[in-house]
Amino acid sequence: MHNTVFEDLLRALGDHWIAGTDEAGRGPMAGPLVVAAVMLPPGYTHPDIDDSKKLSAKKREALFDVITQDAISFCIQVIEPEVIDRINIYEASRRGMTDCLRALDPVPQAVLTDAMRLYESDWREISLIKGDHKSITIAAASILAKVYRDRLMDQYDAIYPMYGFAKHKGYVTKAHKEALSKYGPCPIHRRSYRPVQEALHAQLSLFEET
Known part of the structure; x- marks a missing residue:
C-alpha cells in the first residue's frame, strides 16, 4: 500500500508526528480486544502493508516484524473480556486506543482512525470510513492488532482446546x-x-x- 494521502495532508497542515490506530476483536464472543497504535516515519511506504483482513496469516506475521522494526513508535494494548463486559466494546475500544496513542513517543500531533471517534483534544483527529484501506498508518496498526490477538487466541486454544x-x-x-x-x-x-x-x-x- 502506498496510500499516504491523509498523512501528506496532515503534514502540509504542520503536523509532523502522525499516528494511526486500529483494533482487532470487536466482534468475537470470546477472547480479548487488542488495540494498536503506530507512528511511521514521514513518507514511509511499503507495497505489502494493507488492511489486515486482506492479507494471509503468513503475510501478516512477516509484516508484523517489518512494522515493529520500522516504526518510530508503536503500542499494543490488550483489553480483557471482563473489562469489555463492564464498559462495553465501543468504550473499551475508545479507551484502549486513547491509552495506546498517549503511550507513543513522541505523542502524536495528529491521529488517523478507522471510523472511530476518540473525542480527545490532545491531537488533531481524522476518522476515516474504511480507514485501513485509505491510510498506510491505520493499516499498519490493524496488522499489529490482528497478529497479536491471533497469537493470544492460539495460546488460549492450548488451554481450552x-x-x-x-x-x-x-x-x-x-x-x-x-x-x-x-x-x-x-x-x-x-x-x-x-x-x-x-x-x-x-x-x-x-x-x-x-
Whole structure:
C-alpha cells in the first residue's frame, strides 16, 4: 500500500508526528480486544502493508516484524473480556486506543482512525470510513492488532482446546456455538454477548431442573 494521502495532508497542515490506530476483536464472543497504535516515519511506504483482513496469516506475521522494526513508535494494548463486559466494546475500544496513542513517543500531533471517534483534544483527529484501506498508518496498526490477538487466541486454544479458538479466534461460528452449548462458557467468553448469555441461561435451566 502506498496510500499516504491523509498523512501528506496532515503534514502540509504542520503536523509532523502522525499516528494511526486500529483494533482487532470487536466482534468475537470470546477472547480479548487488542488495540494498536503506530507512528511511521514521514513518507514511509511499503507495497505489502494493507488492511489486515486482506492479507494471509503468513503475510501478516512477516509484516508484523517489518512494522515493529520500522516504526518510530508503536503500542499494543490488550483489553480483557471482563473489562469489555463492564464498559462495553465501543468504550473499551475508545479507551484502549486513547491509552495506546498517549503511550507513543513522541505523542502524536495528529491521529488517523478507522471510523472511530476518540473525542480527545490532545491531537488533531481524522476518522476515516474504511480507514485501513485509505491510510498506510491505520493499516499498519490493524496488522499489529490482528497478529497479536491471533497469537493470544492460539495460546488460549492450548488451554481450552474443546472450543477451537485457533480456528475461529473466538468469532461466532457454528462450531463455536456448538462447543459453547456442549461445554458452557470458559473464563475468556464475553458474558455480555448474547450467545454466551444464552448458554449461561441454558446451564442455569439444567440446574433448576435437577
